[in-house]
Amino acid sequence: MLAIAASPMGVQLHCLDPSDPAPAAVASKHTLGSYQNRDDVIAFAKDCDVVTVEIEHIDTKALKELEDMGIDVQPTSRTLSIIQDKYAQKEHFAKAGVPLGDFKSVADEAELQAVADDFGFPLMIKSRRMAYDGKGNAVAKTSGDLSDAVAKLGGYDKGLYCEKWVPFVRELAVMVVRSKSGEVRAYPVTETVHANNICDVTTTPANIPASVAKEATIAAKAAVASLEGAGMFGVEMFHLEDGRILLNEIAPRPHNSGHYTIEACACCQYQNTLRAIMGWPLGDTDMRVGGAVMKNILGDGEGDAAMRRMHDVMGAALKVPGANMHWYGKEASKAGRKMGHLTVTGKHPTEATARLEQVLTIASGEPD
Ligand code: ATP
Ligand code: MG
Ligand code: MG
Numbered sequence: 001m002l003a004i005a006a007s008p009m010g011v012q013l014h015c016l017d018p019s020d021p022a023p024a025a026v027a028s029k030h031t032l033g034s035y036q037n038r039d040d041v042i043a044f045a046k047d048c049d050v051v052t053v054e055i056e057h058i059d060t061k062a063l064k065e066l067e068d069m070g071i072d073v074q075p076t077s078r079t080l081s082i083i084q085d086k087y088a089q090k091e092h093f094a095k096a097g098v099p100l101g102d103f104k105s106v107a108d109e110a111e112l113q114a115v116a117d118d119f120g121f122p123l124m125i126k127s128r129r130m131a132y133d134g135k136g137n138a139v140a141k142t143s144g145d146l147s148d149a150v151a152k153l154g155g156y157d158k159g160l161y162c163e164k165w166v167p168f169v170r171e172l173a174v175m176v177v178r179s180k181s182g183e184v185r186a187y188p189v190t191e192t193v194h195a196n197n198i199c200d201v202t203t204t205p206a207n208i209p210a211s212v213a214k215e216a217t218i219a220a221k222a223a224v225a226s227l228e229g230a231g232m233f234g235v236e237m238f239h240l241e242d243g244r245i246l247l248n249e250i251a252p253r254p255h256n257s258g259h260y261t262i263e264a265c266a267c268c269q270y271q272n273t274l275r276a277i278m279g280w281p282l283g284d285t286d287m288r289v290g291g292a293v294m295k296n297i298l299g300d301g302e303g304d305a306a307m308r309r310m311h312d313v314m315g316a317a318l319k320v321p322g323a324n325m326h327w328y329g330k331e332a333s334k335a336g337r338k339m340g341h342l343t344v345t346g347k348h349p350t351e352a353t354a355r356l357e358q359v360l361t362i363a364s365g366e367p368d
Contacts, residue, residue, distance in 0.1 A: 001262070001326075002054060002254065005270035011278065016044040038062040050074060052231060052277050054253050056084045057130055074180070074277040075229030075252050082227070083252045086136075087128045087161040093247055096226035098219060101238070101246050102164035108156055112146055119164040125149045128159035133336070134197020166246060168238035172206055173257035174220035177272040180230045180279045184221045185272075187265060187285045189213045190257050192236070198336060199256045201356075202294045203349050204264060204287070208239065216245050223247055232273040234258055256296065256341075261285075263324050263343045264292035291349030293356050297340040299333035306333040309363075310340065316362035317342050322355050 006013040014029040033040035035055065041062035045051045050072045051063070063077035082092045090103045102119060105128075106112045116123050121143070127136030138149035153160055171194065175187040191206035192199055206213065220235035227233070227250075234255025236248040258269035267275070267283025275282055297313055299306050310333065317323040327340040342359060346352035 001259075002270045002273060005268065006274055009271065009274055011274055014044070014048060016040065035059065038065075042066065045071060045073075050277050052253075052273070053080065056080055056252055057132075058084070060084065072277075073229075075178075075227065075231045075233075079227045079229045080252055083250055085128050085159075086126055086131060086249060087159070089249060090161075093223055093226065093250075096223070098223045098226065098247050099245060101166045103161055105161040106156070109147075109150075112150065112162070113143070115162045116140070116143060116146060119162060122165045123149075124163040124165055125153060126161055126163060127153050128161060134194075137197060166238045166248075167240065168246075169241050170206070170208075170239045171248070172208070172216050172237045172239050172245070173202070173255070174217055174235045174237070175255060175258035175261065175269050175285075176220050176224040176233045176235055177269075177276050177282055177285065178224050178227075178230055178233065179276050179282050182225070183282060184224050185282050185285050186217045186221055187258065187261060187269070188287055189216050190260065192257050196336070198298065198338075199296055201296075202257050202260060203353065204260050204292045205349065207349065212239060212243065212245070215243075219245050219247060223250060227252070230276040230279070232258070232269050232276065256294075259326070259341055260292040260294045260343050262326075263345050264289050289345040290347040291352040292343055292345045293349065293352045295342045295344075295356055295360075296338055297342065299335055299337040299339050301335050302333055312365075313342070313359065313363040314340065316359045317344075319362055320344070320355050320359050322346050322352065323359050 003013045016031050016033050016035055018034050020032050031044050035058045038059050041059050045066050052074050060077045060081040063073050067073050082088050087105055094100055104115045123140045125138045138152045140146045140149045171192045173190045173192050176184055178184045188205045190202045190204040193201045224233045232254050234251040234257055238246045254269045254273055261268040264287050266286050266288050272283050297310050314325040314327055317325040322345045324343045330339055344352045344356045
């Protein structure tokens with residue numbers, strides 16, 4: 001999607017990706033290699049004008065070397081190394097005064113028990129690193145679950161920390177773009193609904209009072225302003241019953257909860273990423289439609305039948321006004337793998353939601 005936005009802007013995208021052929025087949029140039037391998041990263045990036053990432057689990061020491069060689073890395077290696085360690089991220093935002101839930105690192109059983117006594121249950125235990133789609137999270141409902149939860153995450157040596165359970169009423173996300181000169185612009189507030197820890201549906205604008213939207217936007221901008229470097233940031237937040245907004249985490253890149261911007265905003269998250277990292281003026285983040293919903297299309301298994309079910313959804317989207325298909329062209333389906341998404345726009349979020357339901361009804365073969 002970044003490559004699709006790059007083409008009309010005259011930006012030649014050169015992509016380092018471990019799969020062959022790369023999903024970003026539209027990229028003007030593709031290098032097969034690992035973003036976690038120092039030599040691959042250096043060889044790939046040494047002739048680039050600007051280097052950015054679409055995943056935070058990257059070799060940030062290699063990015064630091066590039067910076068020392070005079071290569072422009074955006075956001076900076078320092079920002080990426082803070083964000084890729086979720087505990088360091090929390091510490092950073094706590095110091096910056098961004099509202100957060102309670103969190104504490106745990107290095108052994110005694111420390112975990114002490115945190116459990118303090119935070120209570122359910123207790124969220126998280127891996128510091130390599131987390132995505134909830135894969136680094138384990139919930140202990142009682143003290144009897146603690147050792148299984150730790151084992152599920154690979155043990156204390158992996159680097160774990162705890163978060164006090166946040167009894168949120170909804171999850172919100174705000175995409176924030178930051179320019180090289182430090183200007184920050186926020187997109188509208190989105191409501192995100194997760195299924196099995198994976199983002200399922202986003203609705204924009206979120207159905208919340210204007211005062212809550214304002215508070216979420218202020219918190220998201222403040223969090224991004226506390227980081228170095230240019231680019232796009234997906235800010236995930238919790239909205240509590242008492243009205244408070246707490247930061248969950250930040251992704252230093254275009255994000256699922258910003259996919260709706262492709263159809264729904266004047267300048268989408270991908271074009272604004274490019275504008276930001278190139279040092280060009282930022283684009284307009286306002287919506288140009290009244291409402292938008294995004295639905296992730298995940299594989300529900302392997303093989304042709306799973307592929308066909310997803311193709312049916314894409315085909316149904318072509319029949320409904322305002323529905324847009326995005327098929328990623330990944331070779332094989334796997335359970336839980338993001339294979340594409342739909343964005344459905346309407347005069348307001350309710351119309352967009354009704355249109356999405358129409359797509360899913362058609363795809364399921366039921367009479368619509
Ligand atoms: P992503 O794919 O967004 O990077 P991740 O693997 O980094 O996800 P988190 O964002 O930390 O995981 O958590 C995934 C989901 O788990 C959240 O969106 C939220 O629904 C739930 N969650 C996370 N932390 C807490 C908490 N402290 N209390 C309650 N629920 C939580
Ligand atoms: Mg994450
Ligand atoms: Mg998350």
